[in-house]
Amino acid sequence: FGEEVADPDEPAANRLRRRIGILFQQGALFNALTVLENISVPLKEQTNLPAPMIRDIAMLKLLLAGLPPDAAHKYPDQLSGGMHKRAAMARALAMDPDLLVLDEPGTGLDPVGADALDALIGDLHRSLCLTVVMTTHDLDTLWRVSQRVAFLAERRILATGTMGELSESEDPVVAAFFRGPRARAARGAAWNRG
Structure with missing residues (x-):
């Protein structure tokens, strides 16, 4: 981001936070707020925009995340699992982040x-x-959306590369993950998609 991030002062930390959107594994939506209100939270907390503009931006993000307009007035417990993830994605996008962090998005x-x-x-x-930086164990997702992968094991980054490179690794731990039966099925499915 062009700034020292090891020990930022409060204004620098706030500037950094505004540039990062996070999709939490379980969505972390507020149950007492509608989808539109959930998407509006970062805009209300981090900007001085007028309420009508916040509402318009939140609706735009809702549509950008692939939700129908009528989802705006639903509560999280009225959503399917996929709609819940999309609502959380819309909130993660609310501040137009440069970096989107996804925690096990398909869970x-x-x-x-x-x-x-x-x-x-x-x-x-x-x-x-x-x-986009994503944590996932889902090999299908890795084959479909990743450009580079960092494989974590034994409390460290054990290998980095493309999915093709990691699937050819000679490291036994990396090979077990990327060349096992599930990995071969995921790779075949990715190739069949083109």
Whole structure:
């Protein structure tokens, strides 16, 4: 980001926070707020924009995340798993971040929902020129959306590279993850998609 981040003062820390959007594993939506209100939270806390503008931006982010307009007035417990993830994604995008951090984005979704979320992540990355950092154990997701992967094991980064490079690794721990039966199925599915 062009700034020292090791020990930022409060103004620098706030500037950094504004440039990062986070999608938490379970969404972390506020149950007592509607989807539109949830998306509006960072805008209300971090800007001095007037309420009508905040509402318009929140609605734009809702649509950008692939939710229908009528989802705006629903509460989190009225949403399907996929809609819940998309609402949380819309909130993560509220401040137009440069960096989008995703914590196990496909957790709890059925294969169709996870596939749709992967497509959304790819679309957002390309259309908004976002840098996306994701933690995931989902090999299908890695094959579909990643450009570079850092493989963590034994409390350290054990390997980095493309999915193709990691799937050819001779390291036994890396090979077990990227060349096991599930990995071969995920790789085959990725190749079949083109």
